[in-house]
Amino acid sequence: MLAAPLAPARNVTARRAYWARLLPVLAALACVTRVPSFVRPLWSPDEGYLAVQARLLAQGGHLYETVVDRKPPLVPWLYEAAFAVCGSGSLTPVRVLAVLAQTLTALLLASVARRRWGDTAGRTAGVLYLLVSVGLNPEDAQAATFEVFILPCTAAALWCADRGRWGAAGAAVACAFLAKQTGGAVLLPVAWLLYRAGLPRAGALRLAAGFAVPVVCAALATDPEGFLFWTVTGSAAYATFTGSELHVLGRCLANTAILSVACAGLIPPVVRALRTAGPAAADLWLWLASSAFAVTLGFHFFGHYYLQLTPPAALLATAALRIPSRERLTAAVLTSAGCCALFLAWGLLAPRPELAHAQRLGAALAQRTAPTDRVLVWGMHPETYWLAGRTPATRYLTAGLLTNYSGGRDGPQVGEKYAVEGAWPVFRAELAVHAPALVVDDSRGRPYGPDRIPSLRRLLAGRYEEVERVDGAVLYARTPPG
Secondary structure, three states, X not given: OOHHXXXXXXXXXXXXXXXXXXXXXXXXXXXXXXXXXXXXXXXXXXXHHHHHHHHHHHOXXXXXXXXXXXOOOHHHHHHHHHHHHHOOOOOHHHHHHHHHHHHHHHHHHHHHHHHHHOHHHHHHHHHHHHHHOXXXXXXXXXXXXXXXXXXXXXXXXXXXXXXXXXXXXXHHXXXXXXXXXXXXXXXXXXXXXXXXXXXXXXXXXXXXXXXXHHHHHHHHHOOHHHHHHHHHHOOOOOOOOOOOHHHHHHHHHHHHHHHHHHOOOXXXXXXXXXXXXXXXXXXXXXXXXHHHHHHHOOOOOOHHHHHHHHHHHHHHHHHHHOOOOHHHHHHHHHHHHXXXXXXXXXXXXXXXXXXXXXXXXXXXXXXXXXXXXXXEEEOOOOHHHHHHOOEEXXXXXXXXXXXXXXXXXXXXXXXXXXXXXXXXXXXXXXXXXXXXXXXXXXXXXXXXXXXXOHHHHHHXXXXXXXXXXXOOEEEEEEOOOO
């Protein structure tokens, strides 16, 4: 008579014991897989861009007004908060946040898999995800940038939808979108789960409200018009396939091949999942398909875009490996672990010549200017501002926003006329108000050099003179009056 009331307590105890054992394992594995991220001061220009944004915001700047980017505000705010607590001299705080994001993503995937297929599946999903999460060029996998912070939001969206918590699922989709626009792709599998639940009107309304409220609040907290322009309507020239087609295709094939190597242990189970997963995994296939669409959107195929594929791939592999076969499960885990070790070695040992260049350029810039001087770095390495500790003379932190080179273009669609709409009048006005003490031409032969940008060429010819060269970059100091 007493056994039945005690059964729920035993279930709760078993559940707590399960997570108490699994959490330290996943946290430790997340730390190991992110070790390379801590060995360098900076991994990518995106990290540099975010670091400069965060410093400007901390100094009283306003997103989409005094500093701009084509991204939503969540990750810049995250950097700003980390810098407010720990200082802006190091990216270690945001690297720690990236470890926490990866741990949370693994835990959410483990919870989804355990709910559907049992305890072993939960452990498998969490471990497989972390092993393949570093399977790209270290510049893409180890940087604490937008995609890393998308992942826990997308996993949370599926976790909430799997449990019928539609308002929370909408909020999680909104957070993914506010980390980066392509994070909103997870709405497709969430909507499918809502449809499979019978499409209750109340559920749809809660999902829509959960999504709308955070997005509207983010727009109001910045500049609504600027938020709409920079996150949605102002990227037409960036999101196009024309120009540099072979260059972009080569990047697509290269990054696809790199991730395929990392997922060598997952690909056979995922292929088997086509036959064995059944209708219950339809949402996972939709998640993988929507993530693949997100990678394709804009036709740039940068390596970090591919990170969105790893959570659904891990769950689909787990769905196939849940069928009793210890040999297959062991082979998948060991293969993934071996590939993970290769990518970790790559991250720890490979040279980063562009970082060394930016450090030398930042040192030269700091030596030739005072801390209160404003400077202009004409190039694609905004981290130079952060390394030098100098304030940009303009809200446009890269030449890409003023020439369209930021999309990875290297052909005919680069120049002043391909800039973000209205950018050049604002740029000229800002340089008139805050004339840079030093201008750094870091184009180094690329198609956005001053010889192809008349407005910049006239500025340098009329008011500046060359004073130094650093690794091909040319430094121009303002000429004395008269």
